[in-house]
Amino acid sequence: MNIDLENMSLKELRDLQKAVGRQIDGFEAKKKEKAMAAAQQAAEEHGFSLKDLLGGGKSVKSTVAPKYTNPEDASSTWTGRGRQPLWVKGHLDAGGNLDDLLIK
Incomplete structure (x- = not known):
């Protein structure tokens, strides 16, 4: 696919830039979804949920001894x-x- 960037107006170039950005974001989101699904499937094959393996979203705070x-x-x-x-x-x-x- 060849796009003649030289003969495009500034508005056309900016519109193209926005469209490319949206496509990139969508591509990354799809890849992330596929990776998450594969990780979930791998966890389930071992009898766990992905949440179990990642700590269930709970943060563990460590306490610091007084000095x-x-x-x-x-x-x-x-x-x-x-x-x-x-x-x-x-x-x-x-x-x-x-x-x-x-x-x-």
Whole structure:
């Protein structure tokens, strides 16, 4: 198939570009559907659903052990990730060091 791109107007070229984009997206979607069907069939041949093998969509959150503790209240801890608690900021503002708060 030969398309004479040189003699097409800008509008025709843009319309062609959109049409090609839609075809590419449709092609990729069909390939993905075929791959998903093949994966589902392979899983079923082994007695599983694809959802079983992929974890059922549940995300498992891991917990991080606390690394720092408030010297004035041992029940207040911080992992060292995310925003610093006020007691950590207060300690640092007072000239303290994070190492002072390490859980031993």
